[in-house]
Amino acid sequence: MPLFDVYPLYNVTPVSGKDIHVYDENGTEYLDLYGGHAVISIGHSHPNYVKAVTNQVSKLGFYSNAIQNPLQVELANKLETLSGCKDYELFLCNSGAEANENALKLASFKTGKSRVVAFKNGFHGRTSAAVAATDNPNIIAPINAQQKVTILELNDILGVKNELEKGDVCAVIIEFIQGVGGLDQATADFYEQVFALCKTNNTMFIxxxxxxxxxxxxxxxxxxxxxxxxxxxxxxxxxxxxxxxxGILIHPEIEAKHGMLGTTFGGNHLACAAGLAVLNTIEEEKLIDNVNEISAYFITKAKSIPQIKNIKGKGLMIGLEFDFEVGELRKKLIYDHHIFTGGASNKKLIRILPPLTIKKTHIDQFFDALKKVL
Incomplete structure (x- = not known):
């Protein structure tokens, strides 16, 4: 049976990974500066992660949410401690699209309203309401287009005010750093005014x-x-x-009711073991400190390359913008220099989303290769 052909594929077949690298079937080493869409946070095959998942699957991989699962409570408590989001409650699911779907559903339950405000170049997933709130008509089927969504420009605070004052908006959903859209950000004043407008107009801020x-x-x-x-x-x-x-973190002002949200696989024992390993490693290895150190180093190096016209994003969610489309450049980085990078809807932008364990030597390797390709 052939696979449904929806993914344009590079001719690379990774079979193993270790920290910042992946290896193909021939043993070729690739520097992974994309992390599979920012998924690989603590590095490929991190020993903490491997141990936690292996131990858990040897005992109990799954049971439904009809029973007690202390791992969910442990994960929620650890997440509260490290994130600083005190008093929020956690609902676990399986993916980002599902998280946003449940967020929008919960906002509609809470407010009794149904319209959503989202933003140009935003990406929130490929499911029903999440894809309708995504600024890409090519992936919105007619069944999704029935959702009531208004898409505004970032920084259009007057537009947000006008829409919210109509009284039918259940939620404003926003990426504080846009991913697929190309690492764009609004101003601090915009975010803070949108938050205030949501409070004034009985609208959930997601x-x-x-x-x-x-x-x-x-x-x-x-x-x-x-x-x-x-x-x-x-x-x-x-x-x-x-x-x-x-998952979604839910402010205590939103009251839970039995049956309001639900999932079969969300919050299963294996998922919680993996999630706890990630949080413990972020804490033990001080990975957020590493993000800030490496980001500053990366930006300094990037500023020395005249072909880079703009540096976007924050931390290790960085975009390098050129005055030409970067598709061929990325292919050369993969095939000639064995470095994975990411693209965006902005065809002139390379996205850098490496594991948070990355070191300065890896940044040097990337910029040496980039200079050769340029």
């Missing part, structure tokens, strides 16, 4: 931290660079270091 969370921005969450308190925070990618896991 921080999509699926890609920017778990230390990638230099703080545990990207919204923590600003003076805002989201009603709901969606998380996934780096949360499981490759194991499928997602």
């Amino acid at each position: 921080a999509d931290e699926v890609q920017s969370g778990y230390g990638r921005s230099g703080k545990f969450f990207a919204f923590q660079h600003y003076n805002v308190t989201p009603d709901i925070i969606s998380i996934a990618k780096g949360m499981g270091n490759g194991f499928p896991v997602g």
Whole structure:
């Protein structure tokens, strides 16, 4: 049976990984500066991660959410401690799209309203309401387009005010650093005014931290660079270091009711073991400190290359923008220099999303290769 052909594929077949590197079937080593869409947070095959998942699967891999699962409680408590999000509650699911879907559903339950405000170049997933809130008509099927979504420009605070004052908006959903859209950010004043408008207009403020969370921005969450308190925070990618896991952090003002949300696989024993290994490693290895140190070093190196016209993002969620499309450049980095990088809807931008364990020597290797390709 052939695979449904929806992915354009590079001719590389990774079969193993260790920390910042992956290896193909011929033993060729690749420097991974993309982390599989920012998923690999603590490095490929980290010993803490391997041990935790192996130990758990040898005992109990799964049972439903109809029973007690102390691992979920342990994960929630650890997440509260490291993130600083005191008094939030955790609902676990399987992916970023699912996290945003549940966030939007919860906002609609809470407010009794159904329209969503999202932003140009935003990406929130490929499921029903999440994809409708995504600024890409090519992936929105007619069944998704039935959702009521208004997409505004970043920094258009007057537009946000006008839409929220109409009284039918249940949620504003926003990435504080856009991922697929190309690492764009709004101003601090914009984020903080949107937050205030949401409070005034009985609208839930959703921080999509699926890609920017778990230390990638230099703080545990990207919204923590600003003076805002989201009603709901969606998380996934780096949360499981490759194991499928997602979730939402829910402000205590939103009351839970039995049956309101649900999932079969979300918060299973293996997912929690993987998630705990990630949090423990971030803490023990001081990876957020490393993010800030390496980010500063990376930006200094990038500024010395005249072909780079703009540096976008924060922490280890960085975009390098050129005045030409970078598709061929990225191919040369992969095939000639064995370095993985990421693309974006902005075809002139390379995305850098490495494991948070990256060192300065790896940054040097990348820039040496980039200079040769340029």
